[in-house]
Structure formats: C-alpha cells, structure tokens
Amino acid sequence: MHPLSKRITHAAACLLSVAPSGVAFAQSGPSEPDHVLAATPETVHWGYFSPDLDPVLTIASGDVVRVETVTAVGFSKEDPEGAVERLGLEPVDAVADLIDILAEVENEGVHILTGPIRIEGAEVGDVLEIRVYDVAVRSPFYGVNISRTTGGALPDLVPDEGYERVFDIDVETGSIAFNESIELPLAPFMGIMGVAASERVSSVPPGRYGGNMDLKEIVAGTTLYLPVLIEGGMFSTGDGHAAQGDGEVNLTAVEAPLTLTAEFILHKDMEIGFPRVETPSHYISMGLDPDLNMAAELAVRESIDFLGAEFGLSTLDAYSLTSLGVDLEVSQIVDQTKGIHAMIPKSLFTDLEDDFWAAE
Template sequence: MIPSRRHFLRRTAQSGLAALSVASFPAAASALLPDEPATRPEPARIKPDHVVRSLPENMVWGYFGANVPAVYTVKDGDVVEIQTVNPSGVSRTNPEEFYTKNNLPIDAHAQEVIAIMKTVKPEPSGIRGHMLTGPIAIDGAQPGDTLEIRMLDLTFPAGFGVNSVWPGGGGIPEAVTSRETFVYRYDAKRKVAILKEGVEIPLKPFMGVMALSPPPETGRVSSIPPAFFGGNLDIKHLTKGTTLYLPVSVPGGMFTTGDGHGAQGNGEVSGVAIETALTLTAKFIVHKGKKLTMPRAETPTHFIAVGLDKDLNKAMKNALTEAVTFMKDELGFTFNEALSIASTGVDFEVSQVVDQTLGVHAMIPKAIFTKRKFPYWT
C-alpha cells in the first residue's frame, strides 16, 4: 500500500487533453464503419482478468443501493472488462422498432439491448434512471477506504450514438416545444460522430455514470443526480487513461457504471450527450484508510476537484472549496496561497446543468507547479 494519502493522490492521476483519444472500434462496429488504414497497426487489446457482460442478469435499471446485490466479485488490483448498453430511443414494448426505423442492424449487440429492455425491470418503488451494469464487488474494500478506478480502455460495441431534445428537458426546458431524437453515426477512420453532412463531432468517449453504492441509511436512490459516492458525474475528461477516486461506503464498494457517452460538451445542455454503448476496461485498486468526502480525479496534466449541489452557485462554491482543500492538504500550500492559485491558474467548468444535482469541476493544471513531479501510471 502507498504510505500516505498525499503520495496516493500524487501517484494516481487522471488524463487531461493529451489523453482524450478515441478508443478502438471492435468488430461489432466495423461492419458499419470504414476500416482503419491497413498501414496503421491495431493497438494491443488489454487482457482483462474478468469480463462482466451486458446481459439482463448483470443489469440494474436506474438506481443504487447498499442492498443491491453484487453481480460479480473481483480482487483488489484486478482488471475488469465491463460491457454497457445504450437504450436511448429504444422502447420496452417494441424495442426492435428503433433499429428498423433508423436503418440500423439488429446485430448481436442490438439483440442484447432488446433482451435487456424486454427482461430487466425498473425499481419497484418507481425510482428511474440509467440502464447500468453492476454492481461489482471489490474484495477487501471497506467503508473508510477509497477505490481507485483506472480507465484502461473504452471501446464502442456499436457504430452509433443518440442525442435527444424534449419539452421540459435540458438547460432551457421552457423553450423546447417538440421531442426529437438524433442518431449520430460514427466514422471510425476519422474518429468523428456525424449528425448530418457538415456536422462532425470529435469522438471522446467516457462513462457518464460511475458510482459506488451509497451507505445503507441512504436507501435506494436514482442514478440521475450525482452525489458524494459518484454516479452521474458527466465529467467529459474521464476518458481512456484517466483515474477516478470514490469513497467506499459499503463492504466491497459495489461499483456500477453505464450511461456511456461518445462525446459531450460541458453542460450537457440538451439533457443528454451522444448516448452510446461503451465497454470499459478498468483496474480497481483499494486504498485502505484513505478517506475522501467527494469524488476526485486526476489526469497526466490535471488534478480535478468536484463540486455538486442543486444550486449551481453552491456547486461552484463547493468545487472551489474542494480545489483549495486539495492544494492545501495535498500540495502543502496555505489556504490563502491555494485560493490565489485557484483564481489565477485553475479553470472551473460546468460539468452538467441537467441532472437535478448540478456539477462544477475544477481543472488544476500540474504544469503550474514547476518544482514538483507527479508520477502517473500511463
């Protein structure tokens, strides 16, 4: 184990803009997309210790809870491939219609989505949210620990994503008068998502939802609003090569993920991003007795502090407090020095304004600390 929390947070960093590269497209998507040039070798695929498939028995629809049983158990340090699905636009009553209407193949992945929509039941009390894979228990994780999640790879099992607008949703809900769903088709060669001719969005995939189970006294909660245990953070920088840290509240931690995004602008202002199926390959590391009160992340170029609240002003204040606390406690600055650095060298970005609890994240660049080195795992 790493001997101190400061050393732990220095070593565990998340990747910034230099690492926001698109993951490889697997065979499931290659039938839809142009092949990469033959002269470009395929990157070596990471061999996981475990694979958690996107099957109905491995899914939970829209909620977290300490009493939600694990679908899989892994060891501290294991590498796990976690398959997720994107049911956006797919109905429970006629799930095949979405694919035929949009001229999309009902391939093996689509058949998994259809089976999930026909089989997986929402939470009985009426809680609603995302279609998620998990929970996955990490052996040895206990309340008071921190779980490190290293994003080793992110791949697309399907060659498209979906964005929607609807009355009452998004950042200007009163202005939207009709519902419309947009299918973005992926160009693997150029690594872009195409809405229509002349509109191409660079693909930068990340998981919108990554959570541990909340403590038992919280009960079951929706996956829509993020919280101290993670969840629907929608931070677009959490891409391949990055690291997220979450506080453990229950034995095993119980990691759940989903809500894959092909790309997202800060704010997620229509209410959703390019919603997409993603396969996450992650390494789980338990840090004993390393207690966090909020999620933290790091990249090769940045530390990321997170602020959440139903009020965006308070979310901003919370992100600032987290950033100053990090620089004070982990980097050794005084409070006033840390606040000055936050004002002159740190960017505060709005993660999302559409998930009931709103998010702001502080991007703390490592390069401004010229006398320090921050080793990283990538």
C-alpha cells in the same frame, strides 16, 4: 512527487498517445482483462444505485475488468423492435443485448447500469481508484441524442413530440458526422461511474458516490477516485457517451453503448469526501449541488482541501491559488444535481515529479 502519482501496478504498462483533440486512446495494456462482465438481464439494474443489490461480480484489488454497457435512449420497453426500425439499426451485439434486457429487467428509472462489482476488502472510509485504460464504442456503432420538454437548459424550445437524432459513429476516423459540413470528434467516456450510496438513490443525480457525473474529462488514460460508502464498494457503470459538450445542455449527449476497461485499486491510506479525477495534465476536484452557484462553491472548497492536503498550502494560500491558476468548468446542468469541476493544472507545480501511470 505527488501522492496521487506514486501508485504503479502491473497494468501500468498501458501506453497512450494523445490526439490533437486531447482525447487519449489506449495503445497497449494487459493482453487480457482478469474479468469480462457482459451486459445481460442478470448483470444490469435499471435506474438506481442501492446498497441492497447483490454483486454480479467480485474482484480483488488490482484486477482489470472489461465491462460492457447498453443505452436505452431512443428505445421503449414496450416496442424495442419498433425503435430498431425507426432508428435504422441492426439488431446485433449491443442492440441485441438491449432487447433482451428490455424484455426481462424492470424499468425503475432512466439509466441501465452494469454491475454492481464488489471489491474484496473494501470498507467504509476506503478510497476506490479506477484507472480507465480504454473506453470503446460497441457494435453496431451508433449514438442517439434527444431533447424533451421535461429537461435540459431550454425545454421551452422543444416541441411536445420531442427531438431525436441518430448518428453513425465512424470508429476508423474517430468522428461523428453531425451533418455534411459539421463533424464531432469521437471522445467516448462513461457518463455514470459510481459506487453504491448508503441508501437507494436514483441514477439521475450524481453525488458523493459518483454516479451520473457526466464529466467528459474521464476518458481513457485518466483515473477516478471514489469514496467507499458501503462494504464492498459495489461499483456500477453505464450511460455511455460518444461525445458531449460541457453542460450537456439539451439533456443528452451522443448516447452510445460502450465498453469500459479499467483497473480497480483499493486504498486504505487515503481520505476524500467527494469524487476526484487525475489526468496526465490536471487534478480535478468536483462540486455537486442542485444550485449551480453552490456547486461552484463546493468545487472551490474541494480545490482548497486538495491543495492543502497534497501540497501543504494554507487555506488562504490555496484559496488564492484556486483564484489565480485553477479553472472552474461546468460538467453538466441537466441532472437535477448540477456539476462544476475545478481543473488544477499540474504545470503549476514546478517541483512535481509526476509519474502518473498515463503521463504524456
């Protein structure tokens, strides 16, 4: 049995079905979370992670938290009502929350993050496991995609005034109409999930702390592991994506306000250097660097370290297996620090007795 698959808690009764697209949707789980954290001016911070922020919620290991988020994409702090009219939105629920936040919270960057959440007993060197039970789109069920001349893979394609699209999200059919003949599958995930770094950092580049990883594999039914870098961990999340392609090449995804429901489990007996992910079908190691080639190299090294530590392979055997059976994929190329992730199929391991909590 793989060490990452041994941990069962009260909330592991959550059952999942897997749609043809491969997106997992939670069917059942805890009847109620232990905590609900709304997105309000008092519970968000804008544009950064910092060890100096006070927690807005303190939880115990094993607690399940429902976290509401908003997105400021398409809005300006100066004229939110104008954005509501331009985008054709109703000023209710997530949009009403956003308007309150824009009026009261200082803009210190790009992403509005809900948190931080302090985990009792978390110490430097621990590992925080985040079991993602559900990721849901918030009313009024919309998303925005923008391009700017300042970023993306091909900023020279974008006119000076930029590019903006607003989408209606059909939660009943699980789809997003791109136009009359093109439809995107709804596949919500949090673009940002992270703990506080040891110093203040922008929310744009990801790092050891997680953050803006934009890894579309972290949907409902998956687990994220993060190294704890300061006392309490101090977890925050935001930058909800209703759909995204690997690369996020035009700068943004379908940016949408989402609600994350997750269990937070503290581990004293694990050691990781970078974020890792587990899904019903894969282990995922990550490489993050401003240079995409270096990010790939780091992802390979993380894969080698994982295979050695968890399956007892020598360095050269792990290097060989990574070449023969592991796929490197591009997470994103637009967040200053670029991301490559190594997809390690569980099907490679014939003796694996996998009881991952969300196993298919």
